[in-house]
Amino acid sequence: MxxxxxxxxxxxxxxxxxxxxxxxxxxPGRALSRTQAEYDHDHVERVRLVRALADVGGxxxxxxxxxxxxxxxxxxxxxxxxxAAQRAFLGADVTPDExxxxxxxxxxxxxxxxxxxxxxGNPALDDLDRAWAACLESGLGLDEDRMEKYxxxxxxxxxxxxxxxxxxxxxxxxxxxxxxxxxxxVLVPLRRLAQQHTALDAHGSQ
Amino acid sequence: MxxxxxxxxxxxxxxxxxxxxxxxxxxPGRALSRTQAEYDHDHVERVRLVRALADVGGxxxxxxxxxxxxxxxxxxxxxxxxxAAQRAFLGADVTPDExxxxxxxxxxxxxxxxxxxxxxGNPALDDLDRAWAACLESGLGLDEDRMEKYxxxxxxxxxxxxxxxxxxxxxxxxxxxxxxxxxxxVLVPLRRLAQQHTALDAHGSQ
Numbered sequence: 001m002x003x004x005x006x007x008x009x010x011x012x013x014x015x016x017x018x019x020x021x022x023x024x025x026x027x028p029g030r031a032l033s034r035t036q037a038e039y040d041h042d043h044v045e046r047v048r049l050v051r052a053l054a055d056v057g058g059x060x061x062x063x064x065x066x067x068x069x070x071x072x073x074x075x076x077x078x079x080x081x082x083x084a085a086q087r088a089f090l091g092a093d094v095t096p097d098e099x100x101x102x103x104x105x106x107x108x109x110x111x112x113x114x115x116x117x118x119x120x121g122n123p124a125l126d127d128l129d130r131a132w133a134a135c136l137e138s139g140l141g142l143d144e145d146r147m148e149k150y151x152x153x154x155x156x157x158x159x160x161x162x163x164x165x166x167x168x169x170x171x172x173x174x175x176x177x178x179x180x181x182x183x184x185x186v187l188v189p190l191r192r193l194a195q196q197h198t199a200l201d202a203h204g205s206q
Numbered sequence: 207m208x209x210x211x212x213x214x215x216x217x218x219x220x221x222x223x224x225x226x227x228x229x230x231x232x233x234p235g236r237a238l239s240r241t242q243a244e245y246d247h248d249h250v251e252r253v254r255l256v257r258a259l260a261d262v263g264g265x266x267x268x269x270x271x272x273x274x275x276x277x278x279x280x281x282x283x284x285x286x287x288x289x290a291a292q293r294a295f296l297g298a299d300v301t302p303d304e305x306x307x308x309x310x311x312x313x314x315x316x317x318x319x320x321x322x323x324x325x326x327g328n329p330a331l332d333d334l335d336r337a338w339a340a341c342l343e344s345g346l347g348l349d350e351d352r353m354e355k356y357x358x359x360x361x362x363x364x365x366x367x368x369x370x371x372x373x374x375x376x377x378x379x380x381x382x383x384x385x386x387x388x389x390x391x392v393l394v395p396l397r398r399l400a401q402q403h404t405a406l407d408a409h410g411s412q
Contacts, residue, residue, distance in 0.1 A: 045345075048343060048344065049344060049345075052340050052343060052344040055340070107395075107399075111399065111403075116399065116403040117402070117403045117406035117407050118399050118402055118403055118406075119402065122398070122399065122402060124395035124396075124398035124399050124402075125395070125399065127391075127394070127395035127398075128392065128395040128396060128399065131388070131391035131392045131394075131395065132392060134258055134261070134388055134391065135385075135388045135389065135392065137254060137258060138254065138255060138258040138384055138388060139251075139255075139384075140381065140384055140385050140388055140389075141370070142385075142389070142392070146366055146370055147392075149362070149366045150363060150366060150389070150392060150393060150396055151396055151399075151400065152362070153359045153360070153362040153363045153366070154359070154393060154396040154397045154399075154400040155400045155403070155404065156355070156358070156359040156362070157356060157359045157397055157400065158397060158400035158401040158403070158404045159404060160352055160355045160356060160359070161397075161401055161404075162401065162404050162405060164347070164352055175346065176401070178344050178345075178346055179341070179346050179348075180397070180398070180401070182337070182340055182341045182344060182346055183341065183346075183348070183356070184394055184397070185333075185337035185340065186334065186337045186338060186341065186348070186353075186356060187356060187360060187393065187397075188333070188337075188390055189313075189330035189331070189333035189334040189337065190330075190334060190356055190357055190360040191360045191363055191364060191367075191386075191390070191393075192328070192330035192333075192386070193313075193317065193322065193324050193328065193330050193331065193334065193357075193360075194357065194360040194361045194363065194364035195364045195367055195368065195382070195386070196323070196324055196325065196328060196330075197317075197322040197323045197324055197361070197364070198361065198364045198365060198367075198368050199368060200323035200324075201323050
């Protein structure tokens with residue numbers, strides 16, 4: 001199909017498709033002439049993936065490029081999947097062989113006490129430290145006991161994330177990389193609805 | 207204190223404080239003259255709250271104004287708290303007496319089957335429908351079984367959210383309104399860390 005048909009099929013304007021081509025998140029089509037190229041079903045799938053990561057995951061073009069690089073890596077072993085996936089959307093190296101002690105910040109101290117297998121260099125630890133500090137600054141008494149309960153609930157979420165990943169390593173990376181931001185967008189409204197259910201249930205209305 | 211001192215104490219520039227005054231999210235100080243006003247500790251607390259909602263919660267000025275209106279409502283009964291809080295950050299009416307049948311979209315059908323007490327007009331249902339559709343479009347096989355497991359985990363989160371709310375109704379609204387976006391920002395990195403822990407645990411590294 002021509003680029004105009006690719007635009008029609010995906011609902012993404014031609015100008016945006018050309019931007020994706022320039023940014024390298026969409027592979028060039030098969031050249032038919034100096035000005036025309038042929039696109040196929042793989043391009044349609046790729047454009048849909050880029051849109052999902054951008055619109056729902058809220059990822060920047062640079063982050064999308066990293067996600068796509070991970071997905072295209074051949075021969076990943078199962079043990080590398082999570083590191084590769086996390087590297088993609090955390091924008092930093094979270095290599096499986098990274099060492100060091102888990103200590104030196106509230107989040108690190110917490111997970112060390114809880115005995116979690118978390119790399120000290122995982123940037124999510126810094127994100128958590130920042131978000132936790134913001135809660136405390138705002139007068140939300142988010143103590144360690146409450147944080148451990150949230151962590152336990154997220155462990156259930158992670159078990160579903162990983163338990164539902166396909167066996168093929170490349171497909172599994174794609175599943176986790178895609179699923180992490182996309183499912184974040186699912187969990188936020190689920191939490192609102194769970195709050196309403198809990199509140200209405202407790203007060204006996206409806 | 208003068209507005210320059212309020213800026214120094216909170217770390218928020220005078221121009222931004224003036225913007226907050228114009229937008230009505232910060233109450234005017236006590237007028238000392240035509241050009242000078244006196245600010246106090248309540249103003250400091252309010253500015254910190256506005257910053258937390260904007261920076262961590264990612265709320266717009268309009269949403270922040272709604273949150274602050276909810277917090278200042280006197281004499282809220284415990285049963286109104288969740289509706290008022292959700293109204294604030296969902297930007298829509300989620301009144302406790304709203305009726306109607308829970309049906310007509312994948313999310314509504316799911317919660318009807320699960321027997322959740324969720325108002326059919328709750329805008330989080332539409333958010334969930336959109337996020338769920340985006341997952342399916344991207345080839346993430348997020349079926350109802352997996353969605354129910356995520357919902358169960360979020361029910362644990364909501365129990366912590368609501369269980370940790372103070373008894374005083376106004377303080378409880380503030381707790382939920384503030385805690386919802388601020389704790390979203392905690393749950394995202396917690397999920398990443400839980401994924402790493404689960405993956406490393408399963409593969410026996412570290």
